Amino acid sequence: MRPDSEDDIVISTRIRLARNFAHQAFPRKQNEESAKATSEKIASILQPKHFAYFTMEQLTPLQRLVLVEKHMISPLLAKRKFGSVLLQQDETISVMVNEEDHLRIQSLQPGLRLKEAYDAAAAIDELLEQQIDYAYDEQFGYLTACPTNTGTGLRASVMLHLPALTLTNEMKQLIQTMPRLGMVVRGIYGEGSENLGNMYQVSNQMTLGKSEADILADLQAVTEKIIAREKEAREQLLYRAATALEDRIFRSLGTLRYARTVSSEEAATCLSNVRLGINLGYIEDVAVDTINTCMMLIQRGFLQQYAGSTLHPEQRDTARAKLLREHLIERHTENNETNGEKGDDSYDV
Structure with missing residues (x-):
């Protein structure tokens, strides 16, 4: 039997930055005119940078579903009448517009590559911030529709394949332990979704009170511990059954x-x-x-x-x-x- 590598267990890394326009209602309270103006503003900045622009209205239900399955958009955005998305050609970056927040900048990388994924998202964030006045408070940081995203607005996650921990019934205990470490375990499509094929997303739970570097370091450390536990569980299965x-x-x-x-x-x-x-x-x-x-x-x-x-x-x-x-x-x-x-x-x- 060959030893498991890190990428045998970690499928992908995702970074998501939540941002909002200053002096503008959040998407749930936006009118049609304001929502469309937001989409057009983001499109005017990113399309010249080789991003493809799609509104949810122009996409068929099947096209929206495929984008959800590819993790390019969220199930919530797929239902937004005035939502839109901008996709980088290689699909490693997507920018969701008028989802829960005005902007959700998302970066995807294969394997455990938190820094690479964060740097890619931060570069787009910096580009947009040069032309957009973000909703920001000196005490609370970036202001978001959901209080759990306020602060850095950073949600970092890793997709893990954990069949041995599932087979040995250790996942339930692991899921219960994660909140004490400031983390949460979800299904493959995030909040409210179920585990499919023993795939789980582990992400930071709070974004306020920690720097971006601390959030990434904490998730890296937790992920490495989960990888070690999965490897141990695989060894147990090989030994006992x-x-x-x-x-x-x-x-x-x-x-x-x-x-x-x-x-x-x-x-x-x-x-x-x-x-x-x-x-x-x-x-x-x-x-x-x-x-x-x-x-x-x-x-x-x-x-x-x-x-x-x-x-x-x-x-x-x-x-x-x-x-x-x-x-x-x-x-x-x-x-x-x-x-x-x-x-x-x-x-x-």
Whole structure:
């Protein structure tokens, strides 16, 4: 078994900065004219910097759903009639306009890269602040619609794959412990969302009373401790239940390669198990990048975009299974043929 690396456990890092215009009502109290003026102002600054601009009104429900699934916008912004988003070409930066606050500057990076993600968001923040008068108080810092964001306005988070802590029933205790450390654990889409595929977001809980550097340092330290606990839990599983763990991993791989109908929850669980199998060295003919792609494509919006049509739940389950077979059997067959083995032609791919 190969040792787990940090990036086997940390999927991504996200930095979000909440900002508001001075002397202007927050989005929940804005009228249509003010909301549109806010969007147009931000667009005038960022479009020349190679940002694409989209209003929620011009996007279809499916397009908005895909942006939510890609973590480019929040579920709340997707519902905002006068909301908009500006996306950098490589999609590492998105700026949500008229969500809960006038501005939500968001930076995404793969793996545990808090400083890199923060520096990218701060550069956009500095650019905007040169032309916008932010709502700021000398005592309280940046003023926001929700008091928990007041201060630095910084919400830093890491997305973690924690299957061993979930299997050993340690996640409940970990989630309960986090608030005492000033942190919170949420599902993959943030507040109010559920864990999917053993993926969890860990983020700072408060933004007032700490500097940006302290918030990032605290999250880095907590994340490193969670990584260590996940590695310990994996070692425990290998020591105490290696056969059961191996069986779980390969049953999941079999489901993904041969099932004809798969729900999003089952697919996510199986992909999580296979990812763990790759990390532990059980599975060598599937790449982690393939699992990452599948985790994205099995979601409701992506699946329908991939299919090119609207799908009912039963149709989505069938399409999801076919897509998974295409991504996993084809690669498996190619590897077998490369090694002088004949692929099984009895399965449609």
